[in-house]
Amino acid sequence: MVELGLPLGKPTGPGAASPGTGRHLHDSYILGELLGRGATSTVYKCLFKGKKECACKILRKSVLDRRRVENELPDLRELRHPNLVEIRDVFDTPDELTLVLELVAGGELLERIAERGFYSEQTAARAVRQILGALQCLHSRGHAHRALRPEKLVFASEAEESAIKLLPVGLGVSHLLPTAAPYCAPEASKGQGAGPASDMWSLGVVAYILLCGFEPFAAENGSGSADSPGDSPTHHALHFPGPWWDEVSDSAKDLVTQLLRTDPSVRPTADEALQHPWVRGDTPRTHHMDATVRSLREFNARRKFRAATQAVVATQRLVSPEKRMSRVLGQVSPQEETPPAPAVPHVQGDRPGRC
Numbered sequence: 001m002v003e004l005g006l007p008l009g010k011p012t013g014p015g016a017a018s019p020g021t022g023r024h025l026h027d028s029y030i031l032g033e034l035l036g037r038g039a040t041s042t043v044y045k046c047l048f049k050g051k052k053e054c055a056c057k058i059l060r061k062s063v064l065d066r067r068r069v070e071n072e073l074p075d076l077r078e079l080r081h082p083n084l085v086e087i088r089d090v091f092d093t094p095d096e097l098t099l100v101l102e103l104v105a106g107g108e109l110l111e112r113i114a115e116r117g118f119y120s121e122q123t124a125a126r127a128v129r130q131i132l133g134a135l136q137c138l139h140s141r142g143h144a145h146r147a148l149r150p151e152k153l154v155f156a157s158e159a160e161e162s163a164i165k166l167l168p169v170g171l172g173v174s175h176l177l178p179t180a181a182p183y184c185a186p187e188a189s190k191g192q193g194a195g196p197a198s199d200m201w202s203l204g205v206v207a208y209i210l211l212c213g214f215e216p217f218a219a220e221n222g223s224g225s226a227d228s229p230g231d232s233p234t235h236h237a238l239h240f241p242g243p244w245w246d247e248v249s250d251s252a253k254d255l256v257t258q259l260l261r262t263d264p265s266v267r268p269t270a271d272e273a274l275q276h277p278w279v280r281g282d283t284p285r286t287h288h289m290d291a292t293v294r295s296l297r298e299f300n301a302r303r304k305f306r307a308a309t310q311a312v313v314a315t316q317r318l319v320s321p322e323k324r325m326s327r328v329l330g331q332v333s334p335q336e337e338t339p340p341a342p343a344v345p346h347v348q349g350d351r352p353g354r355c
């Protein structure tokens with residue numbers, strides 16, 4: 001483990017782990033390797049009291065939604081659900097907010113599917129059921145995730161039967177972030193606010209991808225992709241193009257159609273969607289979806305290329321001038337700079353857990 005010596009101080013603000021205790025991050029945690037960079041954060045592996053592995057997500061305050069941090073973070077810290085990544089501790093400094101998270105080490109959902117030998121609607125339905133379990137927990141406590149997309153869906157571990165986990169809700173000011181256009185509900189992209197129904201739209205997009213290997217509304221031949229906010233569709237005519245959708249059950253198409261309704265007031269809630277026969281496991285087809293797996297491989301490759309490009313930009317924004325200079329002078333080790341490749345084991349599903 002490498003101690004990076006980040007300037008984290010006394011927890012002071014709302015949501016801080018133990019206000020007034022004077023605890024410092026470095027009193028209990030040792031920071032280790034870089035796990036990844038996101039739109040608002042840098043995430044490192046860390047060790048709690050030299051033993052328990054966690055993830056340490058350091059967010060820049062300049063892009064945080066202050067109201068959301070103050071109003072929601074204290075409650076989000078208390079949430080415990082088998083399909084939600086736990087927020088275990090919070091440290092607050094003038095410039096940064098640090099969330100100590102449960103460490104997930106099983107790789108992304110779509111990566112694992114693309115690598116496995118056999119993939120059917122049943123597997124997709126189990127994944128959707130677990131995501132719905134996490135959303136039901138959040139929504140029942142009055143929260144919306146607002147950033148549901150494939151990158152947020154990960155496996156807890158490399159174990160075959162590992163649960164799917166949803167990474168924590170976005171705490172950033174949305175207009176400052178590179179919006180994930182294809183996942184953003186119509187009402188949210190119009191600036192009318194994102195609530196639980198917007199998460200259901202995002203889930204509809206994820207479910208569509210799980211079934212055919214490409215995004216809805218992007219292109220009808222499976223090769224296109226709405227990559228940037230400027231590509232966000234202004235109207236949403238849902239199509240199920242062949243040959244990708246020819247073998248998909250009507251029940252799966254029915255769920256996707258309901259989730260991708262333009263009017264948020266008529267989309268199913270998480271509770272309602274959990275009762276859908278396809279989600280319950282009554283109607284998913286059982287045959288291997290070879291064309292979908294092949295499309296997913298291409299989809300993942302495009303995403304990785306996009307993420308790599310965005311990471312370069314994010315690195316330039318996040319790294320301090322001193323460190324930038326160190327890098328120019330060759331004083332920052334590649335280990336500190338390069339996130340490890342994601343693991344790619346196998347998919348298993350389970351029932352939605354309890355909040």
Ligand SMILES: Nc1ncnc2c1ncn2[C@@H]1O[C@H](COP(=O)(O)OP(=O)(O)OP(=O)(O)O)[C@@H](O)[C@H]1O
Pocket residue numbers: 035036037038039040041042043055057085101102103104105147151152167168169170171172
């Ligand atoms: N709990 C965790 N365990 C392991 N790796 C993690 C964890 N949380 C995040 N990561 C890694 O860090 C990357 C960035 O995380 P995340 O997507 O949460 O950041 P972000 O885009 O800044 O988030 P936000 O939606 O809050 O703006 C992830 O893609 C993942 O590789």
